[in-house]
Amino acid sequence: xxxxxxxxxxxxxxxxxxxxxxxxxxxxxxxxxxxxxxxxxxxxxxxxxxxxxxxxxxxxxxxxxxxxxx
Numbered sequence: 531x532x533x534x535x536x537x538x539x540x541x542x543x544x545x546x547x548x549x550x551x552x553x554x555x556x557x558x559x560x561x562x563x564x565x566x567x568x569x570x571x572x573x574x575x576x577x578x579x580x581x582x583x584x585x586x587x588x589x590x591x592x593x594x595x596x597x598x599x600x
Contacts, residue, residue, distance in 0.1 A: 533564035535571075535596065537586045545586075547597070551579045559597050562590060573599060 537545040537560050546558050553559070553573045561568045581598040584590060 532591050533562040533569075533589070535584045535586070535588050535590050536561045536563065536568075537582070537584075547579050547582070549579055549582060553577065553579060553599060560584075571596060573597075575599060 539546075539561070546560055547553060554576045555573055557573045558570045559573055559579075560571045562571055563569075577599040579597060580600045583595050583597065590596070
């Protein structure tokens with residue numbers, strides 16, 4: 531396990547993105563906590579979020595798909 535994914539900044543906040551949202555390159559999509567450090571996962575391109583492959587608080591590994599942006 532590399533870390534744990536979080537879809538929002540805290541449990542009371544809304545998710546960074548939802549399916550159907552338009553994003554710009556550099557927008558924060560989610561956070562990955564690794565070794566007690568929160569690392570933002572940013573969009574590598576502009577487009578529309580078509581799928582979110584992970585759930586909040588799910589463990590993630592290197593190379594695992596997280597979000598589909600078209």
